[in-house]
Amino acid sequence: MADSTFYQNRECEYFPCHKSANADRFSCLFCYCxxxxxxxxxxxxxxxxxxxxxxxxxxxxxxxRENYEKILEKMDGVIDLARKKSP
Ligand code: SF4
Structure with a gap:
């Protein structure tokens, strides 16, 4: 099952990589946060x-999945870290 806010790779040997998680609701979209x-x-x-x-x-x-927007909202901070800084 996949859409722009949710993706699973059940073929991954680590799935779900957090063992306490509900596998049916576990999204691999942001595998590395x-x-x-x-x-x-x-x-x-x-x-x-x-x-x-x-x-x-x-x-x-x-x-x-419900945190997809929350992640995107914080991406400005990540982009700012990568921005070229004035000397
Ligand atoms: S939101 Fe923060 S604590 Fe949670 S996985 Fe991402 S970096 Fe780690």
């Missing part, structure tokens, strides 16, 4: 490891 680079401003359910690595293991925000 585009908000990761926003650090502590992503709005998700993250923790940091002892070595300072952001850990998203407990976050299902990008894997739910």
């Amino acid at each position: 585009p908000l990761y680079t926003l650090g502590d401003r992503c709005g998700g359910n993250f923790t940091y490891t002892e070595t300072g690595i952001k850990d998203c293991s407990n976050c299902l925000i990008p894997h739910r």
Whole structure:
């Protein structure tokens, strides 16, 4: 099942990659969360490891269809990070 806000790849060996998730509602569209680079401003359910690595293991925000618009709304912040900065 796929549309512009939802996609599944049940052939993936990791599907669903969050084992506590409901497989029928699990979207692979944002397999790698585009908000990761926003650090502590992503709005998700993250923790940091002892070595300072952001850990998203407990976050299902990008894997739910109803959060599609929420992800897109935050993309301005991601685009801004990539913008050429004035010296
Ligand atoms: S998966 Fe969740 S915690 Fe991780 S970057 Fe995306 S929104 Fe933030």
